Amino acid sequence: MPQEKLNNTKPHQVAVDVISNLNSQIDTLPTRERKVAGYVQNNLESISSMTIAELARVCDVSTPTVVRFCRSVGCEGFREFKIRLAQNLAVSLQYLVVDSHETQRSDAGNIDQIIGALSATVNIMRKQVDHAALSQAADLLGQARSVVIGGVGGGASMLAEEAANRLFRLGIPTIAVSDSYLLQMRAATLHASDVLLLISASGEANEMLSAAEIANGYGASTLAITRSGSRLSEVAQTAIALDLPEDPDVHKPTASRYAYLVIIDALAMSVAQSQSSQTTENLRRIRASLTAFHGRTGPQPLGD
Template sequence: MDLFSNLQAEKAKLSPSEGRIADIILNDFEFAVSASIIELAERAAVSPPTVTRFCRRLGCDSFSDFKIRLARTAYVGMRYLKPEPKSSNAGDVAQEIITKAQNALFLLHDQLNIAAVERAVERIVSAEMVYAFGSGGNSSMVATELQNRLFRLGIRVTASADHSMQLMLTAAARPGDVIIGSSLSGRNAELVRSLKLASELGIPTIVITQTGSPVAEAADTVLAIDLSEGVNIFRPTSTRIAYLALVDIVASLVAYGVQAQAATTLRRIKEQLVKHRDGDDRQPLGD
């Protein structure tokens, strides 16, 4: 358990003097990281031995051990120690979410590399099989959405969010196939391994990721998305909206590239939905 988890677990059990030390750490982290035991004791109006007992209560061997572990928490990010959303009002939250989604789409449009998109579409249109890879909460969703968008166009496609399966699918793929990878961070080492294997086997690769990242460096075609998220840890990432929009752009262009095939497949799918679910043609194609 990390230092702040220990502090949260023990806070209700602290004595008044120890509680003052805890408040300093939570409210003035920079001071706590740099302060000596005497400075921290003076600020909390306690004795140095009280500071030492406080440190041991949190599972530290000494004040020095406490300082080292406290400094390490900075690597996690200060925004997680004292998260402060601008507002928790429902109307404000709704406005922030929608505004961030709109901004993500506008920024995507501004930075979109159309030539790279066209290369990716050409690869997909001519592919015998498409493998969509992504892991984690967002990229696994993107991989599944790629499958969802492409199969209805008559494209042979499968998605995988499992690292081992991705590596096995890559090893079994053929040069006429194509692999599409998604990684919001661009630091998915397992995806990089699959991409490098694909390169060795002569299998074209496309990635949706950050510019200059390890995932981008390992791929043939990069559909770059570079967006800033801000500091609100409670707001879902708006970058995923841009990823889904890019998937829609690619899928639409693929549909135009295989128009006759796509129209036939879409009609067969719609026929089954009308027959077994909707009764007419007014509903969307699938849920």
């Protein structure tokens, strides 16, 4: 019986990228389904307001053909197809519209664009940052028995690693966590003298909110570097909240991560200055151990 129940269990439903399925399968679809596919490709934004009968009529096919088309691209029927398409469009439209003013690739021009975006974003951050929150965060980090830094996703996980890289040099036991389950587990081990620092550009990731609530429940201090007005900025006890613009050019890496790095460096510098003698000795010992390891005594970054 247990085996029979297992075999009858409905498999986990994975996310369906109907736009990708449509583009990859259109040439292999039966002729009448291909008529539906062609219309959908050219009218992506209007499908959500159409009924199955309306779509069938404009494509000059039957409603069963529309249903067969929906199943061909991974959906149970027209209703699910419309939902999946709307979800895809919500995040994909900016990648589907080609900029008619697209410029030719230029390495020198790209460098200038990246530097320009970096400078503009950091200047916006400079005007927004709450210095009282920054000071409070630095005080909590400097007094912490240990610090867990959470960052889930591409940019946030990199920033969490860099924050841990900055703080352990100052003599603070620090670990970066990018696994969502492990983040919950680490948060549950924290006490009143510990700090949970969460980094999230959206401030809406459920794993971040859950970790903050767990740490709050056990009396730990919770800090967040995140978007202003987000749920995480409200749940964290101390929030360095920013509202940074993103460049509409999807080919350009986000510049906001540079602003987050400036915040991280400012926190590390404040902690280092508040514990100058201990920090200096830690950095000296680190440099001495590396010199003994690789033998190089020439100029190197002093903060590293």
